[in-house]
Structure formats: structure tokens, C-alpha cells
Amino acid sequence: MTVHRGQVLKAAAELLSRKATASMDDIARAAGISRATLHRHFAGREALVFALAELAVRQIEDGLDAARIEEGDPAQALRRLVAQATPVAGFLAFLYGENQLYEPGTPDPGWARIEERVGALIRRGQERGAFRRDLSAHWLTDALHALVVASGWSVQDGRMAPREAPRMVAEVLLGGVLERRTA
Amino acid sequence: MTVHRGQVLKAAAELLSRKATASMDDIARAAGISRATLHRHFAGREALVFALAELAVRQIEDGLDAARIEEGDPAQALRRLVAQATPVAGFLAFLYGENQLYEPGTPDPGWARIEERVGALIRRGQERGAFRRDLSAHWLTDALHALVVASGWSVQDGRMAPREAPRMVAEVLLGGVLERRTA
DNA sequence: CTGTCGTGAGACATATGTGTCTCATATGAA
DNA sequence: TTCATATGAGACACATATGTCTCACGACAG
Numbered sequence: 001m002t003v004h005r006g007q008v009l010k011a012a013a014e015l016l017s018r019k020a021t022a023s024m025d026d027i028a029r030a031a032g033i034s035r036a037t038l039h040r041h042f043a044g045r046e047a048l049v050f051a052l053a054e055l056a057v058r059q060i061e062d063g064l065d066a067a068r069i070e071e072g073d074p075a076q077a078l079r080r081l082v083a084q085a086t087p088v089a090g091f092l093a094f095l096y097g098e099n100q101l102y103e104p105g106t107p108d109p110g111w112a113r114i115e116e117r118v119g120a121l122i123r124r125g126q127e128r129g130a131f132r133r134d135l136s137a138h139w140l141t142d143a144l145h146a147l148v149v150a151s152g153w154s155v156q157d158g159r160m161a162p163r164e165a166p167r168m169v170a171e172v173l174l175g176g177v178l179e180r181r182t183a
Numbered sequence: 184m185t186v187h188r189g190q191v192l193k194a195a196a197e198l199l200s201r202k203a204t205a206s207m208d209d210i211a212r213a214a215g216i217s218r219a220t221l222h223r224h225f226a227g228r229e230a231l232v233f234a235l236a237e238l239a240v241r242q243i244e245d246g247l248d249a250a251r252i253e254e255g256d257p258a259q260a261l262r263r264l265v266a267q268a269t270p271v272a273g274f275l276a277f278l279y280g281e282n283q284l285y286e287p288g289t290p291d292p293g294w295a296r297i298e299e300r301v302g303a304l305i306r307r308g309q310e311r312g313a314f315r316r317d318l319s320a321h322w323l324t325d326a327l328h329a330l331v332v333a334s335g336w337s338v339q340d341g342r343m344a345p346r347e348a349p350r351m352v353a354e355v356l357l358g359g360v361l362e363r364r365t366a
Numbered sequence: 367c368t369g370t371c372g373t374g375a376g377a378c379a380t381a382t383g384t385g386t387c388t389c390a391t392a393t394g395a396a
Numbered sequence: 397t398t399c400a401t402a403t404g405a406g407a408c409a410c411a412t413a414t415g416t417c418t419c420a421c422g423a424c425a426g
Binding site: 023024025035036039043044045 | 412413414415416417
Binding site for chain 2: 153
């Protein structure tokens with residue numbers, strides 16, 4: 001019946017990304033454990049948030065590695081990235097929200113690495129003529145994150161099936177909403 | 184030097200949508216007033232949040248009216264909607280975040296009205312063959328909100344000019360990221 | 367069975383935020 | 397000027413969350 005640190009952190013991420021004011025007791029209940037046990041595994045709220053950020057960065061960077069976003073056709077690389085990101089949308093949402101707190105110039109180093117890698121993919125696609133150049137790479141990066149987070153919430157609410165999420169995000173981001181005659 | 188209620192609420196919306204844990208003192212400072220004055224205008228935090236939600240709903244519904252989203256070409260209506268929404272992105276972000284707290288079945292009535300009107304526009308576009316049918320109207324509604332919120336944060340951080348925001352959001356949402364030969 | 371380990375429940379002091387109050391000051395009208 | 401009004405600064409009691417503790421229970425290995 002031992003508590004698994006990763007599972008607790010995943011529950012905490014999904015709760016905190018939606019309700020940042022959740023108490024330690026709320027987090028414990030969301031993870032299915034008591035507050036005492038939660039404190040045994042994490043020295044305090046600060047330590048928990050730190051561990052959460054660390055795990056989130058690792059999960060997402062692992063996803064970037066697995067998607068091999070530096071290789072091949074940019075559009076396909078973006079689809080692979082989205083497919084890797086949607087299962088860990090809760091962690092991404094937490095990180096994304098957490099980095100809205102800092103001053104615009106001092107982001108978390110791990111988050112900065114992630115943004116840089118995703119931004120590089122976008123720029124690579126723009127240079128190859130695959131992605132539009134009239135939209136800034138920075139904005140497209142933000143848009144990608146926002147859509148993944150939104151899809152994660154839709155899944156949490158049962159409005160979207162988890163297996164649909166990658167396609168929903170990728171189709172909107174790559175193709176847009178407009179119907180087209182020629183695919 | 185009298186405090187203007189609307190300006191205080193706008194500052195509160197932009198702060199709270201990013202940092203839900205902000206204290207009344209933080210909110211007061213963000214609005215450029217003292218905590219005492221903040222309490223003179225709003226009975227308490229609960230009352231402030233209520234007033235904020237009320238104003239946010241009104242601002243956005245006014246925008247929907249001004250954009251006349253029920254009329255004309257759906258794609259153009261969506262562009263008008265985005266143009267009206269981006270200036271009040273802070274309020275939309277607050278409402279959007281606030282409604283992630285409730286249980287999936289009991290949203291704020293005002294927010295439900297907004298979602299319904301936007302959803303109706305999406306469905307109208309799908310029925311007319313203007314918008315894609317392979318993506319659910321609900322998801323497209325969520326995607327729209329998420330992109331507007333993200334653009335608002337970009338503006339707050341100085342990464343995007345306010346006047347660019349409508350086009351950035353509308354272009355990604357309608358056209359997607361992919362470069363195309365034929366416009 | 368016996369001992370150990372991890373847990374849940376709850377008590378407790380402390381820290382932080384909230385809501386209310388008083389008082390001094392500044393602005394603006396008569 | 398004189399007065400009214402609104403504000404800022406700060407004190408205060410109170411509520412809530414946090415962090416630490418003790419104790420009892422149950423699972424599991426020996």
C-alpha cells in the first residue's frame with residue numbers, strides 16, 4: 001500500500017493546474033492519501049511544488065526526445081510532439097501556469113529549455129517553408145501550449161476522449177478551422 | 184483621486200487570472216490602491232470575485248453583441264468576435280479559469296450563455312460548410328477561448344502588441360500553421 | 367506469532383491572510 | 397478659509413492553512 005511518488009505528483013499537477021488555491025489537504029485527498037502521508041513524502045508545499053516542476057520538466061523533455069522533434073518533416077515532427085505531450089497535459093498545464101507567475105524575464109530554466117526546443121522546431125518549419133512566416137514563432141509556441149493544456153482539461157472533464165486529443169490539437173494547430181476544398 | 188471600480192476589477196482580473204493565490208493586499212497593490220480602500224469598495228474577497236465575474240460576463244456578452252456573431256459569414260463573424268474578445272482577454276481568462284473550478288456539470292450561468300452563443304456560431308459555420316466538421320464544436324469553442332487567453336498573456340508580457348492580437352488569434356484558429364500554396 | 371514499516375486520524379502551535387476598526391492626511395467644493 | 401469626502405497607514409481579533417507531533421491500526425516479512 002506504499003505511496004508512489006509519481007502518482008501523487010500527477011494528481012497534484014492535475015489539481016493544482018486547475019485550482020492553484022488547493023490546500024495540502026485537498027491535494028492529499030486528490031491523491032487518495034492522508035495529509036500526514038503527503039507531508040512524509042514532501043517536506044512542505046514548497047518542496048512539493050519544486051518536485052512537481054522538476055518531474056514535469058523531465059516528463060516533457062522525455063516526450064520531446066521520444067518525438068525526435070529535431071528530425072524529419074517539421075509538420076510530422078509537430079504531430080509527434082503533440083502526441084507525446086497530450087498524455088502529460090496535466091504536467092504541462094502546471095508548468096505553463098507556474099511560469100505565468102514569474103517576471104517576464106526570469107523563467108524556470110527547465111521551462112526555458114522546453115520553450116527553446118519547441119521554438120526551434122517552429123523556426124525550422126518556417127525556414128523550410130512548411131509553417132507560415134507571418135505569425136511569430138514565439139506566438140505559435142504559446143498557441144501550441146495553450147491548445148495542449150485546453151485539450152487536457154477537456155479530457156479531465158470527459159468532454160474529449162484521451163485518444164482523440166492528439167488529433168484534435170494537431171488538426172486545429174496545423175490546419176485551422178476553415179473547411180477547404182483541396183485537402 | 185476617487186477609485187474607479189471598473190479599473191480595479193480589470194487589474195484584479197489580470198492578476199488573478201495569472202496568480203489565483205494573490206492576496207487582497209496583492210490585488211490592492213496591483214490596482215494602485217490600499218487594502219483598506221479595496222475593502223471599502225468590495226465587502227470581501229468573495230464579493231470582489233463575484234463582482235469580477237459579473238463584469239467579465241457583461242464585457243464579453245457586450246463584445247458578442249458588438250461583433251454581431253449571429254449575422255453574416257461565419258468566418259468573418261469569428262474574426263469580429265476575436266477582435267472584440269482580445270481587448271478583454273484578462274476578463275475572459277479570469278472567467279475561463281474560474282469555470283475550471285466547478286464540477287463539469289454546474290458552470291456559471293453567464294459563462295454557460297457565452298459558451299452557448301460561441302458554440303452556436305461554430306455549429307452554424309459547420310452547417311454552412313465554412314468550418315470543419317471533423318472537429319467537435321465544443322472543442323473548437325475551447326480552442327478559441329484558450330487562444331484568446333494565451334494572446335492576452337503574451338500582450339501582458341510585452342511579447343505581442345495589443346493591436347496584433349486579433350489577427351494572431353484569428354489566423355491560427357482559422358487558417359492553422361501550415362503554409363499553403365493557394366491562399 | 368512477533369516485529370517492522372507505512373499509513374490514517376487527530377491534536378497542537380505557528381504563520382499567513384482576512385475583515386474591521388481608528389486615525390491622520392489630502393483633495394475638492396462652498 | 398472651512399467642511400466634507402475619500403484615501404493610506406496601521407493595529408487588532410479572527411479564520412484558515414501549514415508543519416510537526418503522537419498514537420493506533422493494518423499489511424507484510426521473518
